[in-house]
Amino acid sequence: MPFFPERHTNMNRNILLMMAAFAAGPLMGQDARQIADSLSIPEIKAGTRQLPMPSASGAQIKLLGADYEELINSKGKIAPVISDTPVNVSFKVTKGGQEAVSKDYEITLKAPAAAQGNPKPRVIPEILQWKGGKGEYKLGSTITVACPDKELARTFAADLEDVLGRKVRLVSPGGKADISFSLFKESNIGKEGYSLAVNAGGIRIGALTPTGLYWGTRTLLQMLRQNPDGVPCGTAVDFPRYPVRGFMLDIARTPYPLSYLKDLIRTMSWYKLNDLHLVINNNYIFHEHYVDNGHDPFKESYSAFRLESNVKGKDGTPLTAKDLSYTKKEFADLIGYARRHGVNIVPEFDTPGHALSFTRVRPDLIYKGPMNHEKRRCEMLDAGNPETISFVTRVFDEYLLKDPKLGRPVFAGCKVFHVGADEFYGDKEDYRHFADGVLSHALKRGYTPRIWGSLSAKPGKTPVVSKGVQMNLWSAGWMKAWEAVNLGYDVINTNDGALYIVPFANYYRMDRNHKGLYNNWIPNRIGNETLPAGHPQLLGGTFAIWNDETDIMHTGYGPYDIWGMLSGSMDVLSQKLWGKAKAPDTFEEHRELVAAIGNAPRTNPLHKWKDAQPFAVTPSSLPQKLDKPSLGPNYRLTAELELNAAPEGREQVLLSAPEGELLAVMKDGTVGFRRDDTLEFSFGAKLPVGKKVKVEIVGEPEKTSLFLDGQPAGTAVLKSFSDKSKDFVENFKHRPKVHRSTFVLPLKTLGESFQGKVYNFNVQPL
Numbered sequence: 001m002p003f004f005p006e007r008h009t010n011m012n013r014n015i016l017l018m019m020a021a022f023a024a025g026p027l028m029g030q031d032a033r034q035i036a037d038s039l040s041i042p043e044i045k046a047g048t049r050q051l052p053m054p055s056a057s058g059a060q061i062k063l064l065g066a067d068y069e070e071l072i073n074s075k076g077k078i079a080p081v082i083s084d085t086p087v088n089v090s091f092k093v094t095k096g097g098q099e100a101v102s103k104d105y106e107i108t109l110k111a112p113a114a115a116q117g118n119p120k121p122r123v124i125p126e127i128l129q130w131k132g133g134k135g136e137y138k139l140g141s142t143i144t145v146a147c148p149d150k151e152l153a154r155t156f157a158a159d160l161e162d163v164l165g166r167k168v169r170l171v172s173p174g175g176k177a178d179i180s181f182s183l184f185k186e187s188n189i190g191k192e193g194y195s196l197a198v199n200a201g202g203i204r205i206g207a208l209t210p211t212g213l214y215w216g217t218r219t220l221l222q223m224l225r226q227n228p229d230g231v232p233c234g235t236a237v238d239f240p241r242y243p244v245r246g247f248m249l250d251i252a253r254t255p256y257p258l259s260y261l262k263d264l265i266r267t268m269s270w271y272k273l274n275d276l277h278l279v280i281n282n283n284y285i286f287h288e289h290y291v292d293n294g295h296d297p298f299k300e301s302y303s304a305f306r307l308e309s310n311v312k313g314k315d316g317t318p319l320t321a322k323d324l325s326y327t328k329k330e331f332a333d334l335i336g337y338a339r340r341h342g343v344n345i346v347p348e349f350d351t352p353g354h355a356l357s358f359t360r361v362r363p364d365l366i367y368k369g370p371m372n373h374e375k376r377r378c379e380m381l382d383a384g385n386p387e388t389i390s391f392v393t394r395v396f397d398e399y400l401l402k403d404p405k406l407g408r409p410v411f412a413g414c415k416v417f418h419v420g421a422d423e424f425y426g427d428k429e430d431y432r433h434f435a436d437g438v439l440s441h442a443l444k445r446g447y448t449p450r451i452w453g454s455l456s457a458k459p460g461k462t463p464v465v466s467k468g469v470q471m472n473l474w475s476a477g478w479m480k481a482w483e484a485v486n487l488g489y490d491v492i493n494t495n496d497g498a499l500y501i502v503p504f505a506n507y508y509r510m511d512r513n514h515k516g517l518y519n520n521w522i523p524n525r526i527g528n529e530t531l532p533a534g535h536p537q538l539l540g541g542t543f544a545i546w547n548d549e550t551d552i553m554h555t556g557y558g559p560y561d562i563w564g565m566l567s568g569s570m571d572v573l574s575q576k577l578w579g580k581a582k583a584p585d586t587f588e589e590h591r592e593l594v595a596a597i598g599n600a601p602r603t604n605p606l607h608k609w610k611d612a613q614p615f616a617v618t619p620s621s622l623p624q625k626l627d628k629p630s631l632g633p634n635y636r637l638t639a640e641l642e643l644n645a646a647p648e649g650r651e652q653v654l655l656s657a658p659e660g661e662l663l664a665v666m667k668d669g670t671v672g673f674r675r676d677d678t679l680e681f682s683f684g685a686k687l688p689v690g691k692k693v694k695v696e697i698v699g700e701p702e703k704t705s706l707f708l709d710g711q712p713a714g715t716a717v718l719k720s721f722s723d724k725s726k727d728f729v730e731n732f733k734h735r736p737k738v739h740r741s742t743f744v745l746p747l748k749t750l751g752e753s754f755q756g757k758v759y760n761f762n763v764q765p766l
Contacts, residue, residue: 032093036092039105046111048078061091062091063089064091064534065089065532066088067581069534070188070190071085071087082129085108085580086107086581088105088106088532088533088581089534090102090105090532101532102532103532104534118132120132121234122584124575124593125577126580128237130235132234137199139228141167142168142169143168143169144177144178145171146175147173148174148183149210152213155214159217160601163221163225179202180204181216183206193240194215194238196235198231198234214341215342226597242540242577243274244470244540245272245275245577247566249278249279249545250544252280252303256677257677265338269342277348277450281357282303287376287378288376289552289553293728296378297356297375298356298359302721303321303356307328307399308320308328309395309398311394313360313361313362318361323678344414345414347411350420351419351420352424352426354379355379356378356379358392359381365385366378368382384429392438396417400445400447416449416470417445417448417450419442421454424458431454432455432463433462436465443465448470450471451470452471452472453491456476457479466488467488471489471490472492473494475495476495476528481529482531485531492542495526495527499541500543503562504555505548508546510543510569515587517573519583523577541576542573545566552732555718555739556718556739557742558679560607560744561742563605608631615762616760619761622758624750626750630657630746631744632699632744634699634766635765636699637695637699637764639762640692641687641757641759642691645756651665652755653753655750657749659746661673662743664687664754668682670683670686681716681717682714683705683714695708702741704742715741747763
């Protein structure tokens with residue numbers, strides 16, 4: 001049989017074309033959506049520096065984004081890695097005039113082959129890349145630190161001494177030291193990234209910014225908490241998956257002392273969370289409870305605006321809350337404190353809804369149009385009235401513009417300012433007009449504005465600015481994720497069903513689902529919608545603590561009681577927002593690691609004594625300085641007291657400290673206490689006058705009890721919010737059935753204003 005080379009070559013070519021056609025056939029016949037969901041990503045070999053793009057006949061495919069943009073940038077350039085690292089990428093497909101965004105495709109960036117060394121240290125959140133070395137670097141009894149940033153050097157030295165109990169000596173930057181810091185001029189690790197290298201010569205932390213260096217110290221300190229004697233040799237390269245990682249705290253409807261907020265900030269930074277959203281004003285939202293009982297919520301519902309303000313109504317009504325507020329200097333200092341710990345404070349003024357503090361100052365600006373929830377009208381500002389925007393933005397400017405006393409704006413250290421704007425029940429065009437007005441004002445003042453998503457529930461013709469605006473996606477009923485993205489907003493996952501906590505309520509209890517969140521929650525799934533993990537408009541996620549149960553529904557819980565809800569949510573969200581898509585441990589292993597690394601350095605949120613030894617004193621005179629740290633539950637206080645006199649209406653303070661006051665005599669004559677959140681509690685019993693009595697107070701979580709001469713004399717009950725008329729209290733069906741009365745025992749001064757004698761004073765931690 002004759003052989004024809006040309007015919008054989010043509011036959012092979014035809015076979016190859018047919019094979020290619022069969023391979024491409026499915027894609028050739030598919031629309032943009034189908035192609036986007038069936039892309040094939042070529043394998044990426046170690047050393048590859050450009051992402052190989054998928055292709056499809058007749059379609060244009062562009063890279064949309066990667067969840068680690070430091071590893072694969074918007075142009076598809078791949079950065080070197082020191083260990084195999086998974087990255088999610090997504091694409092935008094255009095075909096036949098239609099566009100579709102792909103699902104996530106996970107690819108693995110491979111590192112050059114290397115000998116196996118020390119395993120990756122376990123910290124929270126997980127280190128992204130690790131190349132293990134051999135052996136460890138031992139730290140001596142005195143540790144030397146060289147750092148170019150003086151503030152960071154002081155903070156780290158104090159934290160290191162707290163963790164190890166050893167002396168730390170600062171040496172000149174660039175000098176020989178156990179632990180050295182350096183700022184890079186160039187790197188692909190981003191503003192929050194850092195490298196940590198450990199070898200026989202010492203420990204080296206490098207970053208582009210002081211924030212990156214600070215995050216590196218958190219990793220090192222967590223490693224030392226688990227092994228105080230040494231640090232394993234190796235190199236870590238680490239940076240976050242998302243730029244916004246944190247939570248929202250409603251400080252309006254429950255007061256929080258500044259000391260508590262500082263503990264929160266230090267704990268956030270322990271887990272590399274960086275976004276603390278503080279709701280400055282809000283009010284009791286269930287105004288119908290007043291209306292239905294014949295009362296006026298405008299006069300009686302609880303509301304608070306927590307900052308010092310010059311604003312007052314014509315009748316003298318102040319905008320600032322009367323119970324607890326922060327001066328402008330205190331809040332400006334808190335912002336600076338947070339920044340030094342890697343945390344950005346985002347203050348929120350919530351208007352036009354939840355604005356009872358504002359409407360009490362300007363009752364003429366209460367909303368007048370038709371609305372849902374008529375019984376809640378008292379808290380709604382007239383969103384369609386230009387004078388309302390003028391009033392609200394004048395309040396904004398008190399903090400956004402230079403303060404004459406501070407010499408800078410109160411919010412000068414804030415990158416983002418939240419304009420609120422959730423749950424307005426009036427006209428959609430009025431809402432859109434107001435939202436656009438306050439957002440535009442914040443932009444004009446040079447701030448990045450953030451807003452609660454509401455535009456799906458308020459569709460209309462009035463344009464609302466989106467460029468440069470961040471949006472919390474909290475409810476699909478109010479704002480859909482894809483709609484927000486398509487409108488141009490940068491979005492944050494704050495989905496209520498997954499991420500809301502209303503303490504001790506029977507709804508919104510994320511704190512009861514930490515295991516489920518750890519195992520199943522992903523930052524890019526928002527309600528029933530899923531965005532690509534690396535969508536450039538997806539900034540990250542935040543959980544939220546809402547204190548709905550205030551005022552006449554308040555059970556007495558305080559900041560102490562919700563610490564576990566906060567901290568137990570932080571470690572989970574930290575891993576999910578900084579760390580890789582797949583968690584490195586089981587939830588049980590994760591929580592064991594939480595216990596191993598302990599509380600953030602120099603924090604004691606539950607006010608525990610390290611030695612747990614009893615304390616006793618017999619004072620020769622009063623007042624007497626005790627200067628003992630305050631003691632949280634569980635404890636027992638015993639003392640013999642003799643009260644000489646109890647003038648009517650005059651308080652007598654037995655124990656005091658910044659955390660609160662134990663009152664031997666309240667204004668009504670009973671024994672009680674006042675906490676640093678300003679809430680007051682009474683045991684309902686009085687001390688006898690002119691007679692020695694043995695007093696015993698037992699402090700437990702959520703319960704504080706009084707015993708007189710060995711007999712039960714009462715359990716503390718909340719007095720705050722008890723000034724309602726008798727008929728209202730008796731008829732109010734939502735009255736709380738549970739009372740919480742946690743008290744941190746103040747032990748700085750004994751007998752500050754006690755008119756009597758104190759014998760055999762003893763405190764025993766239990």
